[in-house]
Amino acid sequence: MAKRARAVRWGVPVAAVAVVAAAVGTGPVIAAVRSDPSLPDRTAEQLLADVARTWESGRMPPMSGTIVETASLGLPALPGLSGAPGSGASAASLLSGSHQLKIWYAGEDRFRLMLPGEMSETDVVADGDTVWLWDSAANKATRLTAPAAFRGGPHGGPHGAFPPRSGAASPFASPFATPEQAARQALEAAGTDTAISVGDVVTVAGRAAYQIVLTPKSADSLIKDVRVALDGEKLMPLRVQVYTKGAAEPAFEVGFESLSFTAPAPENFSFTPPAGAKVEQGTATPPAGHRPEAAAEAHDRGRVVGSGWDSVLVTSLPDVPAQKQDGKGRDGMDVAALLDGLKGAATPVSGQWGSGRLLRTKVVSILITDDGRLLAGAVTPEALYRAAGVKE
C-alpha cells in the first residue's frame, strides 16, 4: 500500500481521538458560550441585600440536581482517612477526590439527599417531621425526630452551601430590620479581616451566576479567597470554591453540576423502611465533614486562638494508650492510627516555641508539639509557631 494511503488510514483513529477529546472538552465550553453569562451589574452591597431579601422571603424554589464535591486538600494518605474505594458514603473519604450528591428539594422540610456509592447508597429523606436516614450497605433505616439535627447534610463540610438557611452563622438571620441593613452589617462585620467583592459572572450548571469573592486580608492565611457563586435569577448559592495561595485550582469545591428548577416527583420524599431492614429510632446525626482536628476536638479540650481567618485550634493530644477504648472517632476513624499517620507524614521543626512536627497541606497547617499539643489552622506555619509560643 502506498505510503500516503497508509498515512491517511492512520489519520482516522487520530481524528477519532480528536473527536472524542473535543466532545469531552467542549461540553463546558459550549455551555459557557451558549449562555455567555451576562447579568446586570450589582455591587457587593446590592447583591448581599438582594440575597438577604430572597432568603428572608423564605422559599428556595423547588429543584433537583446533582452536587459535586471535589477536595484536593493536599492531605497525605493517612490510615483511616482515605475511605476504601467504593465506600463512597464514608464522610472521611469526602476529604479527597470527587464525590457526587444528588438532591431533590421541594421545601425546607421536604427534601432528599442521596450519596451514591458502588452498589450502595446513603439517603436522607425528609418529609415534614419525619426524617429518615437510610444506609443500604448496612441495610439500616434510622428515623430522626428532630429535623434540625442534620442541618447541613452529609455534604456540609466546612462551607456547606445548602440549605442556606440552616446555620445560625448566617449573617442574614433576622436581627436586622431590612435586607439592606443586613447586607451593610455583614459587610462591616467582614470588613475588618475580609474584603468582599463581586467577581466575574460565571456559569455554573448551565446557569449564569454572580460571584461573591471573600478575600482574607491577613497575610498569615493560607486561603487566597473563597468564591461563592449565586444564581443570577434565584440568588441561590450554586457553588462554593476555596482557593489557596499559589494554586490555580480550588482546593475545595462544592457546587451543582446539574440543576433543574422543576418540582421533584413526590415519591422521592416518601420513605418506608423496606422489609428486613433494621429500623432504629435515632438520635444519630449524619456524619458531618470530619477533619483531623475535629477528631481531636471531639475530646473537648480544644480552644481557638485568634479570630476570623487566622483562627488556630489548640488542643492537647489525646492520650492514645490510655484511651484505647474510645480511640475510635464517631464514624469509626481510628484516631490513634490517624495521629500516627500524621506524625509519620510530618517534618520535624523547632524554634523558640519549642519543637515538634509540622504537617503542611494546601489548606491547613498542623503542628504537633513535643509537649503534646496539636495546633491546626488555615494559616502559615509561622502563625502556628506564634500561637505555640503563647503558653496557656
Added chain:
Amino acid sequence: MSVREKAAAVSEARPGEEAPPSRRAEARTAPREERPSDRATGPAPSHLRHLTRLLASEIGLTFRRPRNLAMLGVLAVVPVLVGVAVRVASGADSGGSLLSQIAGNGLMLTFAAFAVMMPIVLPLTVAVVAGDAIAGEAAQGTLRYLLVAPAGRTRLLLVKYANVVVFCLAACALVALSALVAGLVLFPVGPVTLLSGTTIPAADALLRVGVVVLYTAAGMAALGAVALAVSTLTEAPIGAVATSVVLVVVSQVLSAIPQVAAVRPVLLTSWWGAFDGALRAPVAFDQMGQGLLAFAAYVLVFGSLAWSRFTSKDITA
C-alpha cells in the same frame, strides 16, 4: 478452526471444487453464494446477504468452540456458586450487605452476580473471544484464506466485531439467566428492595435486570473493541488476550488509588460499575447515559485504530 477447514471453506467459493462434508465447514457457506453474476445484478443486497452469512458463520463458530463453551459454562456456574454459598451460610446473619439480601430475595442474586463478575470474570471471557478474533486467525494461518473471500478487510473486521458484540450480549444474558434460575430455585422471590430503600414489584425488577444486561453488555462490547484493536497488532492471540486483561486490571488498580482520582472518568472500568444506577429510585439514567457515551467513545477510538491497522497491515499468515 483448523487450517484445513478454513481452506475448505474458502474452496467452496470456487465452483467445481468439492467441499468436504464437514459440519464446521458448512458453517462457512457464505462465499459459496457469492457468484460473479450475483454481484453484477445487485451488489448491495448481495453484499448484505454475504455479510449476514459471514456473521452467522462466525457466530456459529464462536459458540461451537469448546473453549468458548467452557467459558460460558463458567459464567453460568458462578452465579449458582454465589447462590449456593449464600444459601449455605444464610444461617448466620452476615450483616446486611447486598449478598445477605439475596437470602431474602432470589432476584437480588442477579444483581449480586453482576457485581461479583463485572470486575474480572466477564471481561476475561470477552477479552479471550475478542483478542483471539484477528490474532487467532493470523496465528493459525487462516487469516489470508479469510481474506480471499471477497468480503474486504473492513467488512471482515465489522463482522468480527459484530460477533464479539453478540458474544458479550450472550455472556451477560447467560449470567442473568443463570442467576435468575438459581435465585428462583434457592430462595423465595418477591418484591425487590432497591439500593434507595424503595421496594418494587418483582416484574419491575425483571425489567431492571434487562437494563443491567444491556448496559453491562455495552460495557463489555467497549472492552471488545479494545481487545480487537490489540488483536490486530499481533499474531499471538495469547498476547492480545493477556494485554486486554492487563489493561483491565491496571485501570482497576488506577481507579482504586485516590491520588490519581482525576483519571477515573477516562477509564473504561470505572463506568462498568454504573449499572447499579438501575437499582436506584429514580433510575440514575444520567450516570448510565454518561457510561454509554464513554463506551461509545472507546468503541470509536479503538474501532478506528483496529481498522487502520487491519486494513494497512501486511498479512503474512
